[in-house]
Structure formats: C-alpha cells, structure tokens
Amino acid sequence: MTASGVDIGKLNDAAIRRWLKGGVTRDFRDPRFPELRLRANADRAKASVFLVLNESGKTKWDKIATWPSACIKTLSGDLPVMLAKRSVGNMVTGQFETVGCLLTWYQSHIKNNSTYSSSWRSNVSSLIRCHLLPRLGSLSLASISFVELDARLVKTMLKDEFAPNYIREAVNKLKVAFSAAAKLRLISTNPIAGYQVTDSIKLNGAKDTRLFETDLTELFARLSDSAMPVTMLFVLMMMFGTRINETRQARWEYFAGDTWVIPASHAKNKQEHRMPLTQSAKALINHYRQWQLKHVGKRSILFPGVKGPISIRTAHDWNTQIRFKYFTSHDLRILFRTMLADLGVDTMIGERLVNHALPVLLRTYVKSTLDKGMSQALEQYHAYLIERGFSSVAPEILPRSLADHGSAQTPMASGWV
Structure with a gap:
C-alpha cells in the first residue's frame, strides 16, 4: 500500500531520517517553512524537495532539490531569497515593485x-x-528618493513626536534592509545608499549619562532600598564591572571556589572570563544564596525568571528602578573601569578585568601575572568601595577598609534577611 499523508516536524537531517525510516507518510513539512515540502521516493532512501506556491489561484509544485544530496539547512536558509526571485508579479526589471515588498522580504530573510x-x-x-x-510600504521602489524618505518617514515621525534618535534608528534599519537586498542582487541599485538622517534633522546631543564617584552615596542609597534580586544584580556589576547581559545569566555553578566564571557563550567577545572572588564578594554571594533558598527556593540561577533567567528587558527595567539621574547599566561598567584607573591599577589588568581582548601571545605569556594582578586589584577596589559606604548596601560583608582590616562581621540589615 502506498504511503500517504503529511508528517510535521523540524526541518533537519535527523528528523527527515526518522520520517523516511518510519515509512508511514508520503510528505514532510515544517510549519516554519510552509513553502517547502519533502516527498519520499519509492525506496524511502531519498526525498524530493519541492517549492509549493500559490500562483494565480493554483497550487504549483516545483522540484528544487533532492535530499540528502542538497543541504536542507542551506535550502531553508535561502528560502526568502528564492521566494523573492520567484515573485515575478512583485518584481519589475529585477527590483521589488514597492518598498513594502522589500521590507516584507527582509522580515522573512x-x-x-x-x-x-x-x-x-x-x-x-x-x-x-x-x-x-x-509610512513607506505603498511607495514604488522606482520612486523612492532622499526627498521621499524625508517627507514620508522622517517628517511624519517628527510630527508624531518621536525622539530624533529613535527616528535615526528607524532610518538605519531601513538602510540595512535595502543594503541586504542589493548585496543579494535582488535590486540592481540601492536608491537610498548615502542618505543620512542628519540631512533632515539635528540629532539631540548625547545625554550626560556618566556616573561619577561622587554619585556613589546616592547610588548606594537606591540599591539599599531595592528588592534583593535587583540589588544583587547591580551590586555584582559594580563589584566586577560585568555587563548586564552576562550578569543576569549567572548560575550558581559559575561560582566555584575562588573564581566567578562567565562562559564564552555569555560573553560579548565570546571568550571565557574568569574573575577572582575577594572575601567580601564570597560573603555577599553566600548570603544571597541563603536568602534565595529561604525566600525563593532552590534555584540553579541567581536571577530566575519565568523560564530560565530574567529577560534582558526585565534587567533593563530594574536599571530604571535604581536611577536617581539618567544613566544606563553600561555606565556602572564605565564607573568601575574609571575607579580602577584612579586607584592606580595597571592598564592591562584593568582591561582584563572588563574582559577586553588582549593579543593571544601576550595573554598566554603573562597569565600568572595577570591572575595575581586581577586579584590584588579587586581586593583594593572592593576595600575602597567599603570605605565609601558600600556596607550600607551589603552589610553582611566584612567592614574593612584600607586602614581597617578587622575580621568581625557586621549584623545583617533587616532588608537582607
């Protein structure tokens, strides 16, 4: 009996093999790529790959490849380009008919x-x-110009009271879409290449988002009044100069012994980052672990969200909560690096602490020196923070300073219990 029906699954080699081996259904498709359909050959050792389109009210099947001779990942990745090239009704002399057609293609791309x-x-x-x-979707691609872009996009967004910097972002994304279409030869020329939003509007000057050492008292006060996870997220960023995206994904297994490890997959430069833990940091992290066990329950991550760690949007919302003036989470990192420099920490040590890449040969040759220097720099920096009132945020850490290295531990504030 001939197999019939359609099997639904993910379009990858393993899933296709399982479908062919099962011998039940004739066709296979992935809901993510509705235009692609696989049909098993008689011996179910291979499958024909079809592009299924509705043209002029009729469903048309065109064979484009045979699996496994063709890479299914490449085919699915190239699907937007294939669709754009085949959409004859939407293209005029090698170009999309309207800006909307190009933007719709880019979304799919x-x-x-x-x-x-x-x-x-x-x-x-x-x-x-x-x-x-x-604003631009109905505009003929042959008619788009700098003047039309200014009139239809920039001026209308200004009228709707959008910030100039947000308008710049919209223009930049439009330019990216046009550039991609031009590079893939879907349009013969890029009609908006060279347009700058500053040709139309004056952008706001950069806000003074910097945090200064003189802001520490107010910053500590805001952190002291925040919910425990909020406080802990930004305290870790202050103590180690980490990025917000790296910090929000921290897991307890990354704190092992005397080191906090940020895996390469979380780091912006895709290089594993290992930071030595000072005694103050260990006390802080241990206390937060106990607080989480008591109030949240056992978790594998420091900042749990609905699924996995909190989202980057939630983390940025938390940053808004602690503001006493306009600053971004990255400004905490800049403040960290600035204070290290002010304390006389060697430039190379400072760069390693913020995980800026060093030449491979240099990084390998001086590893032991860097490790020791990083540890000493953090000890000095954390002691300096405590001197400036950091204990008001995290009272469980040792109340020591550059002059006082006492070993007694202060009582915990009620907000941290």
Whole structure:
C-alpha cells in the first residue's frame, strides 16, 4: 500500500531520517517553512524537495532539490531569497515593485537567522511593522528618493513626536534592509545608499549619562532600598564591572571556589572570563544564596525568571528602578573601569578585568601575572568601595577598609534577611 499523508516536524537531517525510516507518510513539512515540502521516493532512501506556491489561484509544485544530496539547512536558509526571485508579479526589471515588498522580504530573510540575536530581530520586525510599512510600504521602489524618505518617514515621525534618535534608528534599519537586498542582487541599485538622517534633522546631543564617584552615596542609597534580586544584580556589576547581559545569566555553578566564571557563550567577545572572588564578594554571594533558598527556593540561577533567567528587558527595567539621574547599566561598567584607573591599577589588568581582548601571545605569556594582578586589584577596589559606604548596601560583608582590616562581621540589615 502506498504511503500517504503529511508528517510535521523540524526541518533537519535527523528528523527527515526518522520520517523516511518510519515509512508511514508520503510528505514532510515544517510549519516554519510552509513553502517547502519533502516527498519520499519509492525506496524511502531519498526525498524530493519541492517549492509549493500559490500562483494565480493554483497550487504549483516545483522540484528544487533532492535530499540528502542538497543541504536542507542551506535550502531553508535561502528560502526568502528564492521566494523573492520567484515573485515575478512583485518584481519589475529585477527590483521589488514597492518598498513594502522589500521590507516584507527582509522580515522573512532574518526571521530564523540565529546569527542575529533574537532581541535584534524582534526590534527590526517591530520597526518595520509599526513605522516603516505604514509610512513607506505603498511607495514604488522606482520612486523612492532622499526627498521621499524625508517627507514620508522622517517628517511624519517628527510630527508624531518621536525622539530624533529613535527616528535615526528607524532610518538605519531601513538602510540595512535595502543594503541586504542589493548585496543579494535582488535590486540592481540601492536608491537610498548615502542618505543620512542628519540631512533632515539635528540629532539631540548625547545625554550626560556618566556616573561619577561622587554619585556613589546616592547610588548606594537606591540599591539599599531595592528588592534583593535587583540589588544583587547591580551590586555584582559594580563589584566586577560585568555587563548586564552576562550578569543576569549567572548560575550558581559559575561560582566555584575562588573564581566567578562567565562562559564564552555569555560573553560579548565570546571568550571565557574568569574573575577572582575577594572575601567580601564570597560573603555577599553566600548570603544571597541563603536568602534565595529561604525566600525563593532552590534555584540553579541567581536571577530566575519565568523560564530560565530574567529577560534582558526585565534587567533593563530594574536599571530604571535604581536611577536617581539618567544613566544606563553600561555606565556602572564605565564607573568601575574609571575607579580602577584612579586607584592606580595597571592598564592591562584593568582591561582584563572588563574582559577586553588582549593579543593571544601576550595573554598566554603573562597569565600568572595577570591572575595575581586581577586579584590584588579587586581586593583594593572592593576595600575602597567599603570605605565609601558600600556596607550600607551589603552589610553582611566584612567592614574593612584600607586602614581597617578587622575580621568581625557586621549584623545583617533587616532588608537582607
């Protein structure tokens, strides 16, 4: 009896092998790629790959490859380009008919491309859906010009009272979409190449987002009044100069012995980062672990969200909660690096503490010196923070300073119990 029906699963080699071996259904598809359909050959050793499209009210099947001779990952990745090239009704002399067609293609082009972060893809899709398509979607691609871009996008967003810097972001995302289409030869020329948003508007001057050492008292006060996880997130960033995305993903297993490890997959430069733990840091981390066990329950991560760690958006919302003036989470990192320099910490040690890349040969040759220097620098820096009132935020740490190295531990404040 001939197999019939459709099997649904993920479009990868392992899933395809299981489907063929099962011998039950004739076709296979992945809901993420509705235009691709696989049909098993008679001996179920191979499968024909079809592009299934609705053209002029009729469903048309075109064979484009045979699996496993063709790489299914490459085919699915190239699907947006294939669709754009085949959409004859939407293209005129090698170009999309409207700006909307190009933007819709670009949304599909980046949708499942994991080389871009999910937050970046979400941001691009939101800008296209909410601003670019409504304002530019119906514009003929042959008619787009700097003047039209200024009139239809920039001026209308200004009228709707969007901030100039946000308008710049919308323009930049539009330019990225056009650039991608031009590089893939989906349009013969890029009609907006060279346009700068500053041709139309004057951008706001950069806000003074810097944090200074004189802000520490107010910063400590805000942290003291915050919920425990909020406080702990930014205290760790202050103590170690880590990035917010690295810190929010911290797991208890990353704190082993005398070291906090940030895995390469979490680091911006994709290099594992190992930081020595001072006695003050160990006391702080141990206390937070006990607090979490008592009030939250046993968790594998320091800042649990609904699924896994808190989202980056939640982390940034927490940053807003502790503001007493406008500053970003990155300004905590800048303050950390500045204070290290002011304390006389060697530049190379400072760069390693913030996980800036060093030449491989140099990093390997002086590893022991760097490790010792990092430990000494953090001891000096944490002692200096305590001198400036850091104990008001984390009273369980040792109340020592550069002059007082007492070993007694202060009582815990009620907010930390």
